[in-house]
Amino acid sequence: VADRDQLERGFRRLKPPQRAVVVLHFYVGLTVAEVAETLGVPLGTAKSRLHYATEVLRAALEADARTGLASNGTTA
Amino acid sequence: MNPDRTVDQRIRAWLEAEAPNQLPDVVLQVAFDRSRATRQRRSIAGWRDILVNARLLAIAGGAAAIVILAAGALWVGVFSPANVGHPTAVPSQTPTPAPTHALLPTLEPVSLTGQMVFSRTVDGNTDLYLMNLDRTGLVRLTTDPAEDLFSSWSPDGATLLFARRTSLQPEASELFALDVASRVERQLTHLGGAVYDPGFFSPQGDRIALGRGPKDPGYYVMAADGSGARLVRPVTTDQDQLRGWSKDGKYLYVLHSGVDVFRIDVATGKTSDVIADGSVHRDAVFSPDGSRIAYLSREPGLISVANADGSSAQNLGMGREARDLSWSPDGEYLVYQDPNGSVYFIHADGTGIPVEWTPGSTPGWRPEP
Numbered sequence: 001v002a003d004r005d006q007l008e009r010g011f012r013r014l015k016p017p018q019r020a021v022v023v024l025h026f027y028v029g030l031t032v033a034e035v036a037e038t039l040g041v042p043l044g045t046a047k048s049r050l051h052y053a054t055e056v057l058r059a060a061l062e063a064d065a066r067t068g069l070a071s072n073g074t075t076a
Numbered sequence: 077m078n079p080d081r082t083v084d085q086r087i088r089a090w091l092e093a094e095a096p097n098q099l100p101d102v103v104l105q106v107a108f109d110r111s112r113a114t115r116q117r118r119s120i121a122g123w124r125d126i127l128v129n130a131r132l133l134a135i136a137g138g139a140a141a142i143v144i145l146a147a148g149a150l151w152v153g154v155f156s157p158a159n160v161g162h163p164t165a166v167p168s169q170t171p172t173p174a175p176t177h178a179l180l181p182t183l184e185p186v187s188l189t190g191q192m193v194f195s196r197t198v199d200g201n202t203d204l205y206l207m208n209l210d211r212t213g214l215v216r217l218t219t220d221p222a223e224d225l226f227s228s229w230s231p232d233g234a235t236l237l238f239a240r241r242t243s244l245q246p247e248a249s250e251l252f253a254l255d256v257a258s259r260v261e262r263q264l265t266h267l268g269g270a271v272y273d274p275g276f277f278s279p280q281g282d283r284i285a286l287g288r289g290p291k292d293p294g295y296y297v298m299a300a301d302g303s304g305a306r307l308v309r310p311v312t313t314d315q316d317q318l319r320g321w322s323k324d325g326k327y328l329y330v331l332h333s334g335v336d337v338f339r340i341d342v343a344t345g346k347t348s349d350v351i352a353d354g355s356v357h358r359d360a361v362f363s364p365d366g367s368r369i370a371y372l373s374r375e376p377g378l379i380s381v382a383n384a385d386g387s388s389a390q391n392l393g394m395g396r397e398a399r400d401l402s403w404s405p406d407g408e409y410l411v412y413q414d415p416n417g418s419v420y421f422i423h424a425d426g427t428g429i430p431v432e433w434t435p436g437s438t439p440g441w442r443p444e445p
Contacts, residue, residue, distance in 0.1 A: 003086045003089070003090055004090060004093070004094075007086070007087065007090045008090075008094075016315070020107035022087065022091075023091060023107060024107055026084065026087045026088045026091050027088070027091040027092065038107065039107060040399070040413070040415055040417060040437070042197055042200070042202055042223060044200075044223075045223065045241070054083065054084075054087070057083065057087055058083045061083060061086065
């Protein structure tokens with residue numbers, strides 16, 4: 001998987017409850033409401049955890065992209 | 077990297093390749109177990125564990141009893157709510173919304189004295205409530221629109237600490253103290269929503285320990301009024317959880333990865349192992365006298381009690397997928413929340429059966445004032 005290193009780094013920055021939301025939603029395929037039910041947390045909490053976690057993972061991907069662009073610029 | 081794919085698609089592809097159910101993450105394993113239960117609850121022939129079956133039978137039996145009682149009462153013309161066994165609610169000092177949970181009439185009577193605080197979500201607002209153990213005297217303690225979750229009691233039972241989620245984007249909370257008699261709240265931290273572990277009163281009641289981050293992450297100790305916060309030890313991993321104080325107030329207990337327990341010398345910040353046998357000790361919490369530890373074992377995920385060093389573990393055979401485990405002040409009972417959102421308590425020696433107390437979460441048995 002091309003994004004493995006970046007996503008793994010981002011994933012490690014997440015707290016366990018945030019990781020659980022990511023996995024239940026993106027991997028197990030539960031809706032956010034089902035994630036909230038599964039973890040026994042309010043819907044708003046599940047939403048915020050998912051939003052925050054996704055932003056962390058997005059930042060990890062984008063940080064790597066920026067690094068790649070900078071690197072390309074240097075060598076060009 | 078394929079820039080045409082969305083972040084969501086890239087996360088999904090990575091997770092499918094990594095098979096996260098194989099990761100050594102206790103929280104994830106619990107989440108997987110619960111997601112299985114969630115899915116199976118939707119199927120007609122779904123899996124039910126023994127406790128769920130017992131619960132359903134109790135609900136069905138209670139409902140049948142209520143119908144019979146109600147029909148009988150109507151027949152003789154003496155029907156009143158008291159005849160069907162509803163707990164008697166004492167008028168609270170602030171308006172208290174009616175519980176949304178429909179199971180109260182089926183709960184067993186409780187003759188214990190004392191009080192318990194807990195969080196309950198009513199109309200989407202999670203606040204703190206206090207109730208006598210016999211289920212009378214329900215009082216709503218907080219009304220803020222933010223989510224309030226109980227953290228710990230002061231040793232004299234006069235003040236409680238709670239975390240208030242001050243922001244949803246990103247998730248963040250601050251620590252507050254509530255004087256129960258006056259209902260006066262005091263915000264103890266102003267960290268921009270950076271408290272990530274519950275606050276714990278020291279057994280002497282003069283200090284509070286908490287974990288905070290992401291700026292200068294670490295375990296801090298401050299005075300009971302929130303002043304003089306001092307870094308005891310930096311945190312370098314997101315796998316550690318602060319679990320409370322030693323009885324003498326000299327150490328903080330920390331659970332690492334849901335497995336090992338170590339302690340931090342509050343004076344020096346030095347660490348030493350307490351339990352390092354490699355077994356899962358999720359939600360580990362020490363008894364008030366410091367002699368025992370209660371936790372959730374990995375298989376079959378039930379409540380266990382052991383000596384403080386982890387020896388002589390006894391699986392109580394109950395509390396599947398429990399959370400928010402804590403002790404009664406006298407060490408006689410364990411309190412927890414089950415996955416269905418009810419607070420239960422059981423004898424810590426494993427005798428008897430769990431008592432479903434009330435719908436709620438983050439329960440905390442109040443020390444006698």
